[in-house]
Amino acid sequence: xxxxxxxxxxxxxxxxxxxxxxxxxxxxxxxxxxxxxxxxxxxxxxxxxxxxxxxxxxxxxxxxxxxxxxxxxxxxxxxxxxxxxxxxxxxxxxxxxxxxxxxxxxxxxxxxxxxxxxxxxxxxxxxxxxxxxxxxxxxxxxxxxxxxxxxxxxxxxxxxxxxxxxxxxxxxxxxxxxxxxxxxxxxxxxxxxxxxxxxxxxxxxxxxxxxxxxxxxxxxxxxxxxxxxxxxxxxxxxxxxxxxxxxxxxxxxxxxxxxxxxxxxxxxxxxxxxxxxxxxxxxxxxxxxxxxxxxxxxxxxxxxxxxxxxxxxxxxxxxxxxxxxxxxxxxxxxxxxxxxxxxxxxxxxxxxxxx
Amino acid sequence: xxxxxxxxxxxxxxxxxxxxxxxxxxxxxxxxxxxxxxxxxxxxxxxxxxxxxxxxxxxxxxxxxxxxxxxxxxxxxxxxxxxxxxxxxxxxxxxxxxxxxxxxxxxxxxxxxxxxxxxxxxxxxxxxxxxxxxxxxxxxxxxxxxxxxxxxxxxxxxxxxxxxxxxxxxxxxxxxxxxxxxxxxxxxxxxxxxxxxxxxxxxxxxxxxxxxxxxxxxxxxxxxxxxxxxxxxxxxxxxxxxxxxxxxxxxxxxxxxxxxxxxxxxxxxxxxxxxxxxxxxxxxxxxxxxxxxxxxxxxxxxxxxxxxxxxxxxxxxxxxxxxxxxxxxxxxxxxxxxxxxxxxxxxxxxxxxxx
Numbered sequence: 001x002x003x004x005x006x007x008x009x010x011x012x013x014x015x016x017x018x019x020x021x022x023x024x025x026x027x028x029x030x031x032x033x034x035x036x037x038x039x040x041x042x043x044x045x046x047x048x049x050x051x052x053x054x055x056x057x058x059x060x061x062x063x064x065x066x067x068x069x070x071x072x073x074x075x076x077x078x079x080x081x082x083x084x085x086x087x088x089x090x091x092x093x094x095x096x097x098x099x100x101x102x103x104x105x106x107x108x109x110x111x112x113x114x115x116x117x118x119x120x121x122x123x124x125x126x127x128x129x130x131x132x133x134x135x136x137x138x139x140x141x142x143x144x145x146x147x148x149x150x151x152x153x154x155x156x157x158x159x160x161x162x163x164x165x166x167x168x169x170x171x172x173x174x175x176x177x178x179x180x181x182x183x184x185x186x187x188x189x190x191x192x193x194x195x196x197x198x199x200x201x202x203x204x205x206x207x208x209x210x211x212x213x214x215x216x217x218x219x220x221x222x223x224x225x226x227x228x229x230x231x232x233x234x235x236x237x238x239x240x241x242x243x244x245x246x247x248x249x250x251x252x253x254x255x256x257x258x259x260x261x262x263x264x265x266x267x268x269x270x271x272x273x274x275x276x277x278x279x280x281x282x283x284x285x286x287x288x289x290x291x292x293x294x295x296x297x298x299x300x301x302x303x304x305x306x307x308x309x310x311x312x313x314x315x316x317x318x319x320x321x322x323x324x325x326x327x328x329x330x331x332x333x334x335x336x337x338x339x340x341x342x343x344x345x346x347x348x349x350x351x352x353x354x355x
Numbered sequence: 356x357x358x359x360x361x362x363x364x365x366x367x368x369x370x371x372x373x374x375x376x377x378x379x380x381x382x383x384x385x386x387x388x389x390x391x392x393x394x395x396x397x398x399x400x401x402x403x404x405x406x407x408x409x410x411x412x413x414x415x416x417x418x419x420x421x422x423x424x425x426x427x428x429x430x431x432x433x434x435x436x437x438x439x440x441x442x443x444x445x446x447x448x449x450x451x452x453x454x455x456x457x458x459x460x461x462x463x464x465x466x467x468x469x470x471x472x473x474x475x476x477x478x479x480x481x482x483x484x485x486x487x488x489x490x491x492x493x494x495x496x497x498x499x500x501x502x503x504x505x506x507x508x509x510x511x512x513x514x515x516x517x518x519x520x521x522x523x524x525x526x527x528x529x530x531x532x533x534x535x536x537x538x539x540x541x542x543x544x545x546x547x548x549x550x551x552x553x554x555x556x557x558x559x560x561x562x563x564x565x566x567x568x569x570x571x572x573x574x575x576x577x578x579x580x581x582x583x584x585x586x587x588x589x590x591x592x593x594x595x596x597x598x599x600x601x602x603x604x605x606x607x608x609x610x611x612x613x614x615x616x617x618x619x620x621x622x623x624x625x626x627x628x629x630x631x632x633x634x635x636x637x638x639x640x641x642x643x644x645x646x647x648x649x650x651x652x653x654x655x656x657x658x659x660x661x662x663x664x665x666x667x668x669x670x671x672x673x674x675x676x677x678x679x680x681x682x683x684x685x686x687x688x689x690x691x692x693x694x695x696x697x698x699x700x701x702x703x704x705x706x707x708x709x710x
Contacts, residue, residue, distance in 0.1 A: 058634075065634040242625070256632045270597070270625025277611045277641035279413075279420040284639040286632035 165235030315340025520590030670695025
């Protein structure tokens with residue numbers, strides 16, 4: 001049995017080079033144990049959807065961070081939605097059965113031989129859902145929005161909340177929780193196209209949305225935040241963070257979730273309006289969702305309920321083309337090609353298999 | 356009776372121009388009511404020491420801040436140590452008597468006619484003190500250090516604490532509280548000369564001090580913080596903030612008290628290492644001491660006790676030359692000419708008057 005893998009090969013100097021010939025990654029094909037001759041302590045899974053995450057660029061940089069960098073020559077790290085093919089003979093008491101949908105720490109490959117701690121059963125929301133929910137609203141991105149918005153930002157009903165990267169997987173969940181669950185007075189999103197902005201307002205209930213590619217976006221931001229910004233949930237960093245600092249209300253909370261505009265920069269841009277941190281008594285707080293692991297269960301229950309109640313709507317961008325499409329899709333993620341969670345379809349799922 | 360005043364005249368484009376002929380300020384002499392013909396609701400005071408504060412540059416900039424800018428044509432704003440000359444006839448029930456030392460919101464002038472809400476009695480520490488303590492350890496700078504370090508930074512005995520502007524009025528109090536009162540494991544100061552660094556370690560009990568003008572200061576900072584930085588008390592901003600972000604420990608607290616390196620900049624410098632805010636889960640919090648006004652009394656009691664116990668030592672830089680010396684002294688403050696609180700001696704005090 002053959003298994004295709006994408007290997008991290010050449011550290012990028014700035015942006016990722018998506019070519020599989022001489023670029024950041026390369027493709028290799030290896031032989032995999034037959035499903036009837038598995039190692040006794042492993043589970044064989046078939047990868048269907050690869051998660052693409054803004055943090056991936058950081059994982060390729062060898063510096064002190066919240067997670068060790070991916071080693072050169074290793075399979076590229078990443079979560080996926082996978083299906084169990086077979087279970088090793090020592091693991092017959094495990095809860096996993098062939099056919100189960102699982103969230104897998106598989107990395108970028110078609111198949112993976114994993115230990116039982118590297119996969120998790122997918123819990124579906126009460127009203128039904130799809131396996132890919134486990135990568136979006138009911139996965140790390142939804143959890144990131146949940147803890148960042150509720151624990152770090154903690155918006156009140158009188159607050160103006162601004163979300164950058166608002167049409168991205170995390171941003172759109174954060175904005176919907178702010179508006180629909182917390183009832184914030186005003187929720188404003190920043191996104192990179194008019195179509196995304198229209199979607200935020202018309203479909204997801206944002207009070208206003210601003211296309212940061214418009215020449216007058218700073219002026220629009222000012223008009224959209226007449227009472228300044230109480231909570232800023234930042235996924236982008238750079239100029240947008242800077243402009244929001246300049247619009248911060250007294251005692252504002254700045255949730256520093258990501259900085260996608262800076263991940264490819266050789267020289268990152270610090271926020272020039274930093275001094276409003278003092279004059280407006282701003283609290284800026286970075287967070288990593290892993291620190292909330294003990295509270296995932298309760299959070300997923302909330303998120304499932306809100307999804308079932310229609311308070312949160314899901315959006316996905318699924319890139320076809322198999323495993324080989326992943327490097328270019330990651331580059332496209334940094335260019336903002338996605339609406340909602342971006343995934344690569346490694347192997348299609350027959351309609352009947354969607355739950 | 357004649358009164359000399361320094362008037363805010365020309366908004367500076369970047370740094371303050373200290374010339375009294377065409378510079379940022381100008382000198383004027385006005386007539387003042389004789390002490391026997393005072394307005395009935397006013398108190399006449401003689402200014403002895405003007406407070407010079409890093410925040411003053413910001414007060415000259417007309418933008419949204421924690422305090423309205425000084426108006427052009429007005430006496431330059433500032434606190435002073437003054438002595439009551441006479442009390443208006445309506446205020447005979449007030450606690451103020453001729454000869455009392457007071458902390459006065461006088462601005463930059465030799466005499467001031469103030470209402471009773473614009474002056475405060477000076478409370479001396481149990482072991483005795485000098486009137487100028489009310490501008491340093493027992494004044495706004497001491498209070499700023501107290502609330503910033505204890506409420507925002509909140510160091511624990513296992514923590515490494517780093518202080519920038521450590522030989523300045525606020526920094527030296529913050530460092531001494533961290534080391535002597537809180538017993539932080541390691542307290543490291545950054546200052547602008549070898550003499551200041553020696554003073555911090557030998558006189559004030561810092562564990563290490565780094566001259567940021569040394570070419571290898573970043574390397575020295577790394578060596579001085581082998582367990583990274585848990586609490587950073589920042590008075591300078593700029594490159595030092597940036598370097599400390601890169602050395603932050605997980606869950607570090609960054610107390611954003613001031614940014615003296617940036618106040619004269621036409622284009623402020625944002626911290627390029629900002630992304631460690633996410634990877635190390637840093638909390639950066641700006642604060643303004645005025646927000647703690649209700650707790651001043653208790654804080655001053657603590658500070659007085661610590662001063663009397665020798666846990667905190669005081670340092671002052673008193674600039675001679677009268678009122679006219681103030682503009683140049685303010686420029687010198689931004690260049691780091693001071694050790695501890697910087698004041699201008701407007702009128703000397705006879706030795707016998709020192710308490």
